[in-house]
Amino acid sequence: MHKKLKSLSVFFPLYNEESNVIPLVEKALEEIPHLANEYEIILINDGSTDATLKIALEIAEKNERIKVVSQENRGYGGALKTGFYTAKYEWVFYSDGDLQFELGEIQKLIEHTEENDLIIGYRKSRAEGFKRELITWLLKIWNKVFFDFPGFIKDTDCAFKLIKKEVLNKVMPLQSNGGLISTELLLKAYNSGFKFAQVPVTHKKRLYGNSTGDSLAVIKKAVKETVQLLNLFPKxxxxxxxxxxxxxxxxxxxxxxxxxxxxxxxxxxxxxxxxxxxxxxxxxxxxxxxxxxxxxxxxxxxxxxxxxxxxxxxxxxxxxxxxxxxxxxxxx
Ligand SMILES: Nc1nc2c(ncn2[C@@H]2O[C@H](COP(=O)(O)OP(=O)(O)O)[C@@H](O)[C@H]2O)c(=O)[nH]1
Ligand SMILES: [Mg+2]
Known part of the structure; x- marks a missing residue:
C-alpha cells in the first residue's frame, strides 16, 4: 500500500514552455490526485514571451485546483521563490516545467516523508550527456569551496524536490534569483538541522522547447550570486x-x-x-x-x-x- 500525504502543493516554473504546458498538466493530473488527499497545482509563468501564460490560464479556468501565478522574468530562482511563497499545503513539490523528470516518481519521495523534512532527487545520469554532467560536478566543487557545502548531497540543482512547508518558512527569505537558489535553499535547511533523504530519479531529454540552463548568462549570474550569497555567511x-x-x-x-x-x-x-x-x-x-x-x-x-x-x-x-x-x- 502506497503512502498518501494529507496535503500537497505542486508547482512548476515555466519560461517559454508553450509546447510543454498541456502535456505537463495532463501528466500532473494523472499522478497527483493519487498522492495526496488535498492538493493544488501551481503554474509559475516567469515572464514568458510565447503563449505559455495564455495556455496556462485557459487550463486553470477549467480546473479549480490549478492556479496560475505570473510575474515579470526574474530567472529560475525568482520563479522558485514565487512557488515557495504561493504553495499553501504541508508538503511542497516542484519540478521543471519541461517534463524532463518522470512525475510518476514523486511516489518514491513520499515514501520517505515519515522521518525526513526534505526528500530530494538525484539524477542517476543526466539526459543531456557529458557537458551537463561536468557542470554538475563543477557546481559540487564550487559549492564546497565557497560555502563548505555538505558533501553528502549528490545533486544540488536536481529539479525534483519534496519539501515540508515548515522548512520553507524557516529558510525564507531566499536571496538568489538564478541558478544558485538550490545551493542557498539546501545550505540554509541543512544549517537549520532539517533532515534530508535522497532518492535516485530518471532524467529524460526535452521533447519540446529549448534549454537555457547552461547559457553563459546563467553561469555569469551564478558567479555574481555566489559573491552576494557569501555576505550571508561572514565567517x-x-x-x-x-x-x-x-x-x-x-x-x-x-x-x-x-x-x-x-x-x-x-x-x-x-x-x-x-x-x-x-x-x-x-x-x-x-x-x-x-x-x-x-x-x-x-x-x-x-x-x-x-x-x-x-x-x-x-x-x-x-x-x-x-x-x-x-x-x-x-x-x-
Ligand atoms: N532558463 C530559465 N528557465 C526558467 C526561467 N524561469 C523559469 N524557468 C524554468 O526553469 C526550468 C529549467 O530550465 P531549463 O532551461 O530546462 O534548464 P536545464 O534543464 O538545466 O537545461 C524550466 O522549467 C524553465 O521553464 C528563466 O528565467 N530562465
Ligand atoms: Mg530542463
Missing part, C-alpha cells in the same frame, strides 16, 4: 579572503625565490639544465644521467633539494590549493 567569507590574501603574498614572493635560487647556482649550470630540459634531452648530460632512475635522482638532487626556498613556496601554494580541493572530498 566563510573571512576564511576565503584570508586564504586568498595568503595566496597572493606567495605569488608575489615567487619571483623573489626564483632569483635567489638562480643566484645560488652558477649561470652555466642553470641555462644548460633549462635548455636540455626543454629539449627533452636528458641523455647528453653526464650530470643528469641516462636512465630514468638516474634522471629522477639527479633532478631531485639538483633542482629540488638545492632550491629550498622554491620548494617551500611551492609547498605553500600546493597547501592552499589542496585545502580548497580536499575540502571537497572530506565528509560534511
Amino acid at each position: 566563510r567569507k573571512k576564511f576565503l579572503m584570508l586564504n586568498f590574501a595568503w595566496f597572493v603574498v606567495l605569488l608575489l614572493l615567487f619571483p623573489v625565490a626564483l632569483s635567489i635560487n638562480y643566484m645560488q647556482n652558477d649561470e652555466y649550470t642553470h641555462y644548460r639544465m633549462v635548455a636540455q630540459f626543454l629539449n627533452l634531452d636528458f641523455t647528453l648530460d653526464p650530470y643528469l644521467g641516462s636512465t630514468t632512475h638516474e634522471l629522477v635522482e639527479s633532478l631531485i638532487g639538483k633542482i629540488i633539494l638545492c632550491r629550498i626556498t622554491f620548494l617551500t613556496l611551492l609547498l605553500h601554494c600546493l597547501k592552499f590549493v589542496s585545502v580548497l580541493c580536499l575540502g571537497f572530498f572530506l565528509p560534511g
Whole structure:
C-alpha cells in the first residue's frame, strides 16, 4: 500500500514552455490526485514571451485546483521563490516545467516523508550527456569551496524536490534569483538541522522547447550570486579572503625565490639544465644521467633539494590549493 500525504502543493516554473504546458498538466493530473488527499497545482509563468501564460490560464479556468501565478522574468530562482511563497499545503513539490523528470516518481519521495523534512532527487545520469554532467560536478566543487557545502548531497540543482512547508518558512527569505537558489535553499535547511533523504530519479531529454540552463548568462549570474550569497555567511567569507590574501603574498614572493635560487647556482649550470630540459634531452648530460632512475635522482638532487626556498613556496601554494580541493572530498 502506497503512502498518501494529507496535503500537497505542486508547482512548476515555466519560461517559454508553450509546447510543454498541456502535456505537463495532463501528466500532473494523472499522478497527483493519487498522492495526496488535498492538493493544488501551481503554474509559475516567469515572464514568458510565447503563449505559455495564455495556455496556462485557459487550463486553470477549467480546473479549480490549478492556479496560475505570473510575474515579470526574474530567472529560475525568482520563479522558485514565487512557488515557495504561493504553495499553501504541508508538503511542497516542484519540478521543471519541461517534463524532463518522470512525475510518476514523486511516489518514491513520499515514501520517505515519515522521518525526513526534505526528500530530494538525484539524477542517476543526466539526459543531456557529458557537458551537463561536468557542470554538475563543477557546481559540487564550487559549492564546497565557497560555502563548505555538505558533501553528502549528490545533486544540488536536481529539479525534483519534496519539501515540508515548515522548512520553507524557516529558510525564507531566499536571496538568489538564478541558478544558485538550490545551493542557498539546501545550505540554509541543512544549517537549520532539517533532515534530508535522497532518492535516485530518471532524467529524460526535452521533447519540446529549448534549454537555457547552461547559457553563459546563467553561469555569469551564478558567479555574481555566489559573491552576494557569501555576505550571508561572514565567517566563510573571512576564511576565503584570508586564504586568498595568503595566496597572493606567495605569488608575489615567487619571483623573489626564483632569483635567489638562480643566484645560488652558477649561470652555466642553470641555462644548460633549462635548455636540455626543454629539449627533452636528458641523455647528453653526464650530470643528469641516462636512465630514468638516474634522471629522477639527479633532478631531485639538483633542482629540488638545492632550491629550498622554491620548494617551500611551492609547498605553500600546493597547501592552499589542496585545502580548497580536499575540502571537497572530506565528509560534511
Ligand atoms: N532558463 C530559465 N528557465 C526558467 C526561467 N524561469 C523559469 N524557468 C524554468 O526553469 C526550468 C529549467 O530550465 P531549463 O532551461 O530546462 O534548464 P536545464 O534543464 O538545466 O537545461 C524550466 O522549467 C524553465 O521553464 C528563466 O528565467 N530562465
Ligand atoms: Mg530542463
